[in-house]
Amino acid sequence: MKKVLIIGATSAIAISTSRLLAVRGSQMFLVGRNEVSLRASKDDLLVRGADKVGYVSMDLNETQRHGECLNEAIAFLGALDIVLIAHGTLSDQQACEASVELTLGEIKTNALSTVSLLTLLANLLENQGSGVLAVISSVAGDRGRGSNYVYGSAKAMVDAFLSGLRNRLSKKGVQVLTIKPGFVDTPMTAELAKGILWADPDTIAKGILLGIDKGRNIVYLPFFWRYIMLIIKFVPEFVFKRLSL
Amino acid sequence: MTKKYQSWGMYPKVEQDDICLTDRYQNLPADCPSMLPFGNGRSYGDSCLNADGLVVDTRYLNNFISFDSALGLLRCEAGLLLSEILELVVPQGWFLPVTPGTKYVTVGGAIANDVHGKNHHVAGTFGCHVKRFELLRSDGERLCCSPTEHVDFFAATIGGLGLTGMIVWAEFQLQRITSSDMDMECIKYDSLEDFFLLSAESDLDYEYSMAWVDCTAKGSKLGRGHFLRGNHANTGGLQATEQAFSLSVPVVPPVSLVNSLTLRVFNTLYYERQRQSSVKNTSHYESFFYPLDWVLRMNRIYGPNGFQQYQCVIPRQQSEDAIREILTAISFSGMGSFLAVLKVCGDIDSPGLMSFPKCGTTLALDFSNNSSKTAALFKVLDEILIAAEGRLYPAKDAHMSGELFKSCYPNWGEVCRLKDPNFSSSFWRRVMQE
Numbered sequence: 001m002k003k004v005l006i007i008g009a010t011s012a013i014a015i016s017t018s019r020l021l022a023v024r025g026s027q028m029f030l031v032g033r034n035e036v037s038l039r040a041s042k043d044d045l046l047v048r049g050a051d052k053v054g055y056v057s058m059d060l061n062e063t064q065r066h067g068e069c070l071n072e073a074i075a076f077l078g079a080l081d082i083v084l085i086a087h088g089t090l091s092d093q094q095a096c097e098a099s100v101e102l103t104l105g106e107i108k109t110n111a112l113s114t115v116s117l118l119t120l121l122a123n124l125l126e127n128q129g130s131g132v133l134a135v136i137s138s139v140a141g142d143r144g145r146g147s148n149y150v151y152g153s154a155k156a157m158v159d160a161f162l163s164g165l166r167n168r169l170s171k172k173g174v175q176v177l178t179i180k181p182g183f184v185d186t187p188m189t190a191e192l193a194k195g196i197l198w199a200d201p202d203t204i205a206k207g208i209l210l211g212i213d214k215g216r217n218i219v220y221l222p223f224f225w226r227y228i229m230l231i232i233k234f235v236p237e238f239v240f241k242r243l244s245l
Numbered sequence: 246m247t248k249k250y251q252s253w254g255m256y257p258k259v260e261q262d263d264i265c266l267t268d269r270y271q272n273l274p275a276d277c278p279s280m281l282p283f284g285n286g287r288s289y290g291d292s293c294l295n296a297d298g299l300v301v302d303t304r305y306l307n308n309f310i311s312f313d314s315a316l317g318l319l320r321c322e323a324g325l326l327l328s329e330i331l332e333l334v335v336p337q338g339w340f341l342p343v344t345p346g347t348k349y350v351t352v353g354g355a356i357a358n359d360v361h362g363k364n365h366h367v368a369g370t371f372g373c374h375v376k377r378f379e380l381l382r383s384d385g386e387r388l389c390c391s392p393t394e395h396v397d398f399f400a401a402t403i404g405g406l407g408l409t410g411m412i413v414w415a416e417f418q419l420q421r422i423t424s425s426d427m428d429m430e431c432i433k434y435d436s437l438e439d440f441f442l443l444s445a446e447s448d449l450d451y452e453y454s455m456a457w458v459d460c461t462a463k464g465s466k467l468g469r470g471h472f473l474r475g476n477h478a479n480t481g482g483l484q485a486t487e488q489a490f491s492l493s494v495p496v497v498p499p500v501s502l503v504n505s506l507t508l509r510v511f512n513t514l515y516y517e518r519q520r521q522s523s524v525k526n527t528s529h530y531e532s533f534f535y536p537l538d539w540v541l542r543m544n545r546i547y548g549p550n551g552f553q554q555y556q557c558v559i560p561r562q563q564s565e566d567a568i569r570e571i572l573t574a575i576s577f578s579g580m581g582s583f584l585a586v587l588k589v590c591g592d593i594d595s596p597g598l599m600s601f602p603k604c605g606t607t608l609a610l611d612f613s614n615n616s617s618k619t620a621a622l623f624k625v626l627d628e629i630l631i632a633a634e635g636r637l638y639p640a641k642d643a644h645m646s647g648e649l650f651k652s653c654y655p656n657w658g659e660v661c662r663l664k665d666p667n668f669s670s671s672f673w674r675r676v677m678q679e
Contacts, residue, residue: 012305036270040308040322047309048333187267187305194249 001051002026003077005070007060007117008087010037012186013136016205017084022050029073030055032087052076060087061109063116070120079128082212083121085114085135090188091151103150110154115161122165125174132212133169134177135162139220141180142229145245166217177211178218179204182225250300253544254289255497255551256614256643259296259671267305269322269413272385274299279669280383282411284351285326288358289554290643291671292406298669301411303353309333310414317419318376323353323412335485339419340477340530342374346586348535353412358640359404359600363453363473363534366591370600371417372403373593378415383667387413392596401663403597406639408664408673422477425484427453427533429475430525433516437468437569441606444589447474453533455588459512460572460581460610467572470587471519478527486529493541501548501613505579512583537584547613552582553643555626556601556609558590559635564606567633571608571626578622585610598656601638609641620644639672650676 006018009030018028022045032038035057042053054076058065074080091106114135125131140148141155159178166176183189183198199222207221220226235243250263263283264274273280279298286293294300303324310320317339319330327341328348334340345360354360359372368374377391380398388410390399402409434443440456447454451474458470537543544552559567568587575581585608592604612619623644630637636653637645651657661677673679 034268037268040268040270040310043310044308047312187265190265 002081003079004028004082004084005031005073005077005080007031007083007085008136009041009055010034011086011088011136011188012201013181013184013204013208014084014086015041016201017086017208018045019048020205020209021082022046022048022053025049025051026082027051027077028053029076031060031069031073032057033059060113060117061105063113066113066116066120070117070124074124080121080124080131082132082134083125084208085117085133087113088136088188091148091154093148093150096150106150107154107157110151111157114158118161118165122169122174126169126172129173131173132175132177133162133165134179134208134212136179136181136208137162139180139182139225139229143232143240147245175212175215177208177216179208179211179221180218180225180229181221182228250283250294250302251286252289252291252293252643253287254553254611254614254643255544255547255549256553257291257294257296257671258551259291259294261295261297262299263302264299265302265305269306269308273301273381273383273411273667275383277383278667280667281670282323282353282357282407284324284354284357285349287347287350287354289552289641290639291675292358292639292642292673293354294671295669296671303351303411306353306413314339317421318416319419320414320416321352322414323356323378324351326351327355332485334419335422335425335530336483338422338483340422342418342420343368343371344534346535347538349538352415352417353407356403356412356415357405357407359595359597359602360640361590361602363455363475363588365593365602366448366454366589367452367593368420369591369593370404370595370597370602372595372597372600374418375403375596376416376418378402379413380410381413382410383665397659398663400596400598401660403595404600405597405660405663406599406670406672408660408668408670410665410668422483424478424481425530426478426481426527427475427530428478428525428527429473429533430523431519432472432474432523433470433519433521434472435469436465437565437572440468440470440472440587441565441589443472443474447472448589448591450476452476455586457515458572458585458587458608458610459516460575460585461509461512461579462516463573463576467569467576468587469516470585471516473533475533477530481527484529486531491539491541494543494545497545498548501550501552501615502546503552503582503611503613508579508581508583512581515583547611550614550616552611552614553619553623554609554611554641555623556607556638556641557626557630557635558601558603558605558607558638559630559633560603560605563633563635564589567629567635568606568608570629574622574625574629575610578618580612580615580618580622582611598660599639599654601636601640603636605635607638609638639676642672645676647676647678 010032038055140152211219281295283300306322306324
């Protein structure tokens with residue numbers, strides 16, 4: 001029976017993943033902003049087979065509360081076998097371009113708050129000598145694009161941070177999994193027009209669990225994004241800068 | 246995003262706005278004069294559409310709330326699919342009290358259309374098993390409806406086509422099973438008389454029964470088909486297997502793949518594929534209840550114009566004659582579908598005011614949407630139906646006149662009174678001639 005901490009638990013991908021973990025009889029602790037949604041998730045996960053479920057509601061931008069939040073999780077679960085970090089916002093790129101405050105706010109939500117959590121969690125799992133740190137980044141972090149570079153650069157920071165953590169923690173029995181979904185049909189992307197590259201959160205969730213079960217380092221979800229991003233990364237900068245992406 | 250929210254028949258095609266509710270405590274948008282809840286889009290015609298209005302997508306309202314595994318009482322949010330419920334409850338020895346021919350419908354949709362299944366003669370409609378639900382009105386009021394609370398809204402919402410407000414969650418009673426397998430028998434029969442004889446004989450001993458009919462057969466063979474009957478098995482384990490594999494019709498072909506030639510070939514082959522007059526076997530409930538669910542997006546085979554389903558129920562006294570007339574008209578038209586379905590319904594009343602089934606015989610089949618030919622045939626069928634005092638199923642309909650609707654559903658006025666002033670649908674405006 002795994003002890004699972006899910007941060008950003010009311011995001012669509014986190015909900016799908018937590019349901020799969022509930023079916024396995026996991027013990028879970030949820031962290032998110034919306035208290036009524038967390039309560040609804042708790043009931044849902046218990047019906048689906050979770051052994052026990054606790055939650056705390058907080059705004060993850062309040063980094064000074066992260067320590068207290070992790071203490072609550074450990075008090076409830078006893079240990080941490082799997083931690084999934086899934087919170088984030090999809091930045092409004094144009095609005096960010098007109099506002100330093102908004103840009104830094106997006107960087108804080110999508111990068112700094114994750115870095116804060118990871119700093120604390122890395123030490124916890126290192127001391128424990130086991131566990132999985134699974135973090136939802138994005139294909140957007142692979143290369144900055146004109147239409148989405150605030151979000152993309154935040155995710156790029158998370159990617160580099162995770163790569164370093166993996167390097168440090170792999171010797172201590174801790175798995176660090178970087179999850180890079182492409183386009184996912186969730187409330188976060190409700191405003192965007194959908195095409196054939198779009199996946200649903202359940203597909204992404206299955207990929208996350210497979211990545212955890214198989215001890216992977218980096219997973220692109222669905223798999224074909226690895227090749228799409230490979231091509232995008234290989235476009236020379238003098239060509240790339242002329243493209244509308 | 247006009248393409249995403251279409252009905253199963255892909256007809257009519259309409260322009261409408263959409264929003265998603267993300268938790269069950271959210272209210273509906275204020276000041277929106279025309280909205281309609283949208284489940285999983287398995288209604289065939291225009292009852293799930295709201296042209297030039299708003300559809301409120303309920304797919305994220307998919308939490309379970311509670312499950313009493315001793316009593317089989319389940320409470321869940323209205324956007325949850327029956328397929329997800331089966332995955333939870335079958336391994337614990339429970340099954341849906343009533344299921345339609347696809348498991349990809351939402352709980353809210355099952356109530357709003359008061360769906361029925363192969364066990365109508367012993368179990369009635371889905372609405373018969375609903376204990377309670379919460380109805381969210383556009384003014385933010387939340388009504389807890391049951392046979393003892395807000396009784397009028399309870400009755401108007403079951404089969405109420407989503408017009409009385411949005412069902413947020415519902416509680417209903419499951420049925421006990423000791424196995425996920427079905428003991429089933431498929432009997433090849435030659436004529437419509439045999440169908441009625443088999444039905445009368447089977448409905449005493451079998452919880453589930455229906456027939457697939459060769460809609461191209463004429464003369465003495467009219468109404469021939471395969472009669473399927475079954476019961477939940479007593480042994481064999483409790484597995485809610487997910488479909489091991491599924492196919493999807495990947496694109497909408499430029500023309501309908503269903504025409505008089507393919508119809509005749511398919512129906513004849515399907516009829517003749519079973520050599521013996523009767524085949525008994527035991528198999529998983531998936532193949533018994535949901536034989537078509539493994540082909541995803543099956544609705545695309547009718548091409549870009551989509552299709553319309555004609556589902557009617559004819560009262561018992563007139564059943565045999567009227568069904569014979571209807572099948573004769575269809576077989577002479579050369580139109581019809583690969584799978585036409587006949588089923589004798591029982592006399593269990595639904596609590597719903599506008600519930601479709603009534604004691605008699607229901608016939609359902611699809612027609613490629615070829616505007617003039619389909620309309621001409623439907624006109625003939627409607628005349629037979631009116632003379633026999635039958636009715637059409639709003640969940641499948643895109644053609645019935647307001648006059649016909651009002652005469653088939655005499656309680657429409659009461660539903661009109663309880664309808665949410667800010668809710669509407671393409672279907673409703675059509676039959677109310679607004």
